[in-house]
Amino acid sequence: MNMSLLRVIRRLQSSFVAPQRPTLISTDAEKPNVEGREDANLFSLEYIPPQVQPEWHRNKLKYRLERMDCLRRRQAIDIPEFYPGSILAVTVADNYAPGKSMRFAGRCLYKDGFGLGCKFVLRNVIDNEGVEKMYHLFAPYIQKVELLRLEKWIDTDLRFLRDAADQSICEIDPNMQAESPLPKTEELPVYKGKIRLREIAMWEFLYHKQWPRPYNAYLEEHFIEEELIEREKIHWQTQSHLKYDICKHYDVTKIKAEIMDEMKDNRHRVDVADKKITADA
């Protein structure tokens, strides 16, 4: 019998069924970002304009243009999402440095300012000496912003870490390995631990007497029962109106929606404007 005919018969006899190709469609891409962790090109906290009073004094055109410039800068370099408390490393151009650039790693203490004036402060302890450096987030001399660890604390102003009893919280190795942050589809756990402060003299800044009180600082030791009662009385007389101050609780939900609508179109606008500039030049 012919061999080729045999082969054909054998193939027909076998009960082999070719498996179907597995579908490799990931569901992550379909998931939307968690609220509060939007794409930075669409929304970020520094896009919220400052509250200027009276309202007609606000320059809305300036705010829009500044947001577009932020977007431009974000297209040029990769600025990661970070919050006060997360660990960053910033590389800055420096003429006098050996490689013409300087790297500084540290924990972010706070971040404020609108648009191009957005500033953040990094703190590190080098040779038992606390060092803080402030940067403009969208400055042209910033070459690289690396996110070493993504953390979010309850407080947005961590300047009490200067007075921490154990300074090792801010002691960051500059050669630290970057940890991969949580994907934006998952909600970030908020750090709720308490940091113990050193003994603070009477004439220094008293954290336990200020409002708002830092949550992440351990201040319970300052409170004696009698003092608490007295303080509450004083607080009620002098400070109690502060929490009803609408300016302090700036509701941004409406503004946020407007900004996100605007930023969706802004990318197109930026592209068109840049093309025009290059064509003219």
Next chain:
Amino acid sequence: MEILLRNFCLFSSASVHPRSLRLQRFAFSTTQCSWLPDRMRYDNQTFYDNVQIGYKRGHSNIRNRDRDIKKLQTRALQKLTRVRIVDNSPTALQPVIRSARIIEIYTKTKRHVGGVGDLCLITKNGAMKRAFIVGQRQSMGILKARMDSNNVIILDKDGNPEGTRITVPIPAWLRGYDPKKKHPISMSKLVAIASSFV
């Protein structure tokens, strides 16, 4: 024309000094603070319309006001400020009987307030030493490091550092800093003995 003539007459008369002419002085939002630089004329760059005298640096020009205020805000070290000596000079290593304090700051103006990059005279254990400020608690704005203590290194008569090692990081912008002081400071030697820069 009349105004011009009158002005001319006033200035030319020897009996009336132009400083006492309060009518000539006009300023928006001038503060009454004694520590703010007093500008005798509001904008000394504008003489008459369309006549520009050149740009003038210095405290008498109102256009430099922001810069001057910034200077005042960033400097925070004055007489009797406690400082930390951060090198291995013999002055730093000897036991503390009286803590180190600034007793003089060498500045161009008579405002005896200094910051990073200024020369000063300190005293420790009753001995006077010339020193150079390399770090301060006061924030100096963006890109300049703010330290947790006021740091100082000891210099000798020729402006060379007495120690051979600086134990804390020093600001990186001091590498490109040229202290135009009356007293000599050798910045290159200072930068050479630094352990790290921030």
